[in-house]
Each structure stands twice: as structure tokens, then as C-alpha cells.
Amino acid sequence: MIELRPGPLHDAVAHLAFLLGTWRGRGRGEYPTIEAFEYDEEIVFDHVGDDYLVYTQRSWSPADGSPIHLERGFLRPGGDGRVELTVAHVLGVTEVGEGPVGPASFSVASSSIGRAATGSDVTSIERRYRVEGDALSYQLDMTTGSTPLSRHLTAELRRQP
Amino acid sequence: MIELRPGPLHDAVAHLAFLLGTWRGRGRGEYPTIEAFEYDEEIVFDHVGDDYLVYTQRSWSPADGSPIHLERGFLRPGGDGRVELTVAHVLGVTEVGEGPVGPASFSVASSSIGRAATGSDVTSIERRYRVEGDALSYQLDMTTGSTPLSRHLTAELRRQP
Numbered sequence: 001m002i003e004l005r006p007g008p009l010h011d012a013v014a015h016l017a018f019l020l021g022t023w024r025g026r027g028r029g030e031y032p033t034i035e036a037f038e039y040d041e042e043i044v045f046d047h048v049g050d051d052y053l054v055y056t057q058r059s060w061s062p063a064d065g066s067p068i069h070l071e072r073g074f075l076r077p078g079g080d081g082r083v084e085l086t087v088a089h090v091l092g093v094t095e096v097g098e099g100p101v102g103p104a105s106f107s108v109a110s111s112s113i114g115r116a117a118t119g120s121d122v123t124s125i126e127r128r129y130r131v132e133g134d135a136l137s138y139q140l141d142m143t144t145g146s147t148p149l150s151r152h153l154t155a156e157l158r159r160q161p
Numbered sequence: 162m163i164e165l166r167p168g169p170l171h172d173a174v175a176h177l178a179f180l181l182g183t184w185r186g187r188g189r190g191e192y193p194t195i196e197a198f199e200y201d202e203e204i205v206f207d208h209v210g211d212d213y214l215v216y217t218q219r220s221w222s223p224a225d226g227s228p229i230h231l232e233r234g235f236l237r238p239g240g241d242g243r244v245e246l247t248v249a250h251v252l253g254v255t256e257v258g259e260g261p262v263g264p265a266s267f268s269v270a271s272s273s274i275g276r277a278a279t280g281s282d283v284t285s286i287e288r289r290y291r292v293e294g295d296a297l298s299y300q301l302d303m304t305t306g307s308t309p310l311s312r313h314l315t316a317e318l319r320r321q322p
Contacts, residue, residue, distance in 0.1 A: 084279065086254065087255070092245050112276065117239055
């Protein structure tokens with residue numbers, strides 16, 4: 001059996017190349033219903049030569065390395081200067097986010113949240129990502145069934161050599 | 162910064178251990194609207210010591226190794242002998258699947274499909290997975306906006322040493 005043979009970066013995602021790489025750093029979590037906490041995180045934007053980027057996220061406790069959260073998904077061009085983010089969360093939740101992309105940033109608001117029977121009570125998510133030099137910063141706001149839109153995550157990660 | 166430090170398999174997913182590993186093989190794709198095709202595939206069920214499995218899928222052309230499809234997500238226990246599968250697809254689609262788990266099998270039907278503005282017109286997905294010895298076989302049926310529930314994928318993969 002031959003292997004998956006990724007080609008060069010697809011033209012359709014050339015304008016998203018600013019995201020490519022492995023990013024690591026420290027983030028801050030908060031929400032009206034919980035105590036604020038810190039987390040260490042790695043985000044990877046990768047590609048396989050097709051018309052989307054592969055998004056891999058994991059975060060863990062700075063104290064003992066135990067996992068805090070994992071997300072996996074894809075970022076792809078939408079119509080007219082927009083991007084579409086599809087994400088599976090560990091918490092029994094899926095997310096479709098859509099929004100504008102700039103020269104070194106994008107933001108998405110959820111157009112769809114899927115929730116399994118025992119899934120987390122998330123009802124909407126808004127994300128903003130920005131790259132400046134070797135820094136990727138993002139903010140994530142979230143609504144649940146009982147809490148209006150509130151800041152949940154803020155992080156600044158560094159591009160890994 | 163310390164690293165993510167995965168622990169031993171979490172008790173909550175001990176009954177899903179039959180899925181753990183890297184599985185590779187050949188599959189067959191079909192659908193009433195397309196010509197049948199073959200694909201090579203790798204599926205990985207992994208864990209990080211928490212109460213879910215990490216699901217990673219990629220398939221590619223047997224002819225030239227070019228990517229055909231990628232899926233990423235998580236499998237976790239639901240209530241009462243059930244599992245919950247959250248999946249992000251490259252095609253602008255997310256999927257939440259729920260269904261029963263047996264000693265060496267599980268099946269899920271989508272309870273939620275999310276679709277981005279330019280996403281694929283999938284409206285429901287049903288999956289069945291079964292492990293026998295070193296073989297993982299699965300079937301996937303799919304409904305779209307214009308086609309009733311029809312077989313889309315059939316594959317048998319071998320556990321990699």
C-alpha cells in the first residue's frame with residue numbers, strides 16, 4: 001500500500017499560510033461559572049496539499065501535565081473573503097464557525113453547535129485569531145444555556161522552530 | 162513548559178479498548194450519485210488518559226497517494242451502554258453520532274449534522290464498526306438533501322503492529 005502523499009500547499013489556502021506551524025504557549029481560562037485557571041497549549045495548523053488546513057489543539061495542566069481539553073478540525077475557505085471552521089470537541093460538542101479572514105487574522109462565530117445527549121451545554125462560540133511575527137494570539141467567547149456570551153479563553157502562543 | 166503527560170487508560174473508556182490502535186487497509190466508496198471507487202485508509206483510535214478516545218482518519222488514492230478524505234474527532238461513553246462520536250469533516254460538515262456499544266462493536270446514527278455555508282449537503286450519517294481479531298470493519302450509510310439513506314463506505318482494516 002502506498003502512503004498518503006501530501007502535495008505542496010493548495011492555491012485555495014495560500015492566503016491562510018500565515019497560520020501554518022506548531023504554536024505553543026500559556027493561556028488563561030475564565031467564565032462566570034468557574035474559577036479562572038491557566039493552561040499550557042499546543043495548536044498545529046497543517047495541510048495535506050488539499051483545499052483546507054488541518055487544525056489540532058491540545059491543552060494541559062501547567063502543574064502536572066494532565067489533559068485539559070482537545071479539539072480537532074479543519075479550516076477552509078468559505079465564499080467571499082470568509083473561512084469555515086469545523087471542530088469536534090472532547091466534551092460531546094461539535095462546532096461550525098464562519099467569519100472573515102484578513103491578511104494575518106480570522107474570526108468565526110458559530111453557525112451551528114451540535115451536542116450529544118451527555119454533551120456540554122455550549123450554545124454558541126466566537127473565536128478571534130491573530131498572527132504577529134512569531135506570535136499567535138486568540139480569544140474565545142462562549143454562551144451556554146445558562147450564561148450569556150462571556151470571555152472563556154485568552155492565549156498567546158509562540159511559533160515553534 | 163512541561164508536556165502533556167497522558168496517563169493510563171481511563172476507567173470510563175476501558176470497555177472501548179478493543180478499538181485502540183492504528184488500522185490500515187482498503188475501502189470501497191459508492192453512492193447513487195457517483196461512480197464507485199477504492200481508497201486506502203488509516204484510522205487511529207488513541208487516548209490521552211482521559212475519559213474519551215481520540216479518532217483520527219485519513220484516506221487517499223491507491224493510484225497516486227493524493228488525499229481523499231480526512232475526519233477528526235472523539236469517541237466517548239454516553240449513558241446506558243451508549244457511545245457519543247463527535248466528528249469534524251473536511252467538507253464543511255460536523256457530525257454528532259450516538260448509539261449502542263457492544264463487547265467488540267459500536268454503531269452510531271447522527272443526532273446532529275452541522276453544515277457550513279459552502280459545506281457538503283449531508284443530512285444524516287449512520288456508522289457501524291466491528292473488531293474481530295486484528296480486523297476492524299465498518300460500513301457508513303449517508304443521506305443527502307437529494308438522496309435517501311444509501312451505502313457510501315465499506316472497509317476492512319488490519320491492526321498495525
